[in-house]
Amino acid sequence: MNCKDTQNLIHGYIDGELDLVRNLEIEHHLQECSVCSQAYKNLQALRSVIKEGSLYFKPSMTLQKRVRSSLRRASKTRYIPRVVPWRWLTMAASLAFVVLMIGGLIRIWSIPSADDLLTQEVISSHVRSLMVDHLADVPSSDQHTVKPWFNGKLDFSPxxxxxxxxxxxxxxxxxDYLNNRPVAALVYQRRQHFINLFIWPSTHHSDVDTKTVTLQGYHLFHWTRSGMIYWVVS
Structure with missing residues (x-):
């Protein structure tokens, strides 16, 4: 037992709240340490002054009996523990789990696929070409004029x-620019309507049959042939 431990426990020692081992250790330390012994004497003197002075209130025997009687009645009062509605808690937890699962599935379902994103890109490029009146960089109805124009501008020959x-x-x-790369855009006409045909190389060697998509009033067709991807929009 050192001085720090004694100072932390001295009040409990004075009030008789420590066990036998702690009491013996503190008594032994007080016999050897004059500083802690003096501190103990000061606390004892202060305790005596407070207890004997006017600040100390000594309850009457009547008040003491009333307090003890109240404590006995309180101790006899039956404690009724609150019953936890475990079944309702289980149902609530299950419902919360289902809600979280549904929310997760909705978020997954709401994420657009790669084809959906590409469809939006194709439509945007088509609309943009009509709005800015920039259908063609090389306006010509001659395929032998249009095809060589792409030489050196793309890494493939459409x-x-x-x-x-x-x-x-x-x-x-x-x-044009689609699917994170430059592409060739060929423009055809059907009466008063213009049709954009986008072409770029495929990363897969297998062919894909024609698929049809109708979105926002536009009709789209796309397929893969001989290592090239084709998207038509009108």
């Missing part, structure tokens, strides 16, 4: 078909 005999005359071609 095929340019002449579809005038089928009622889709060639208007021209331009560079």
């Amino acid at each position: 095929s340019v078909a002449d579809l005038a005999s089928q009622g889709f005359p060639l208007v021209g071609g331009r560079l």
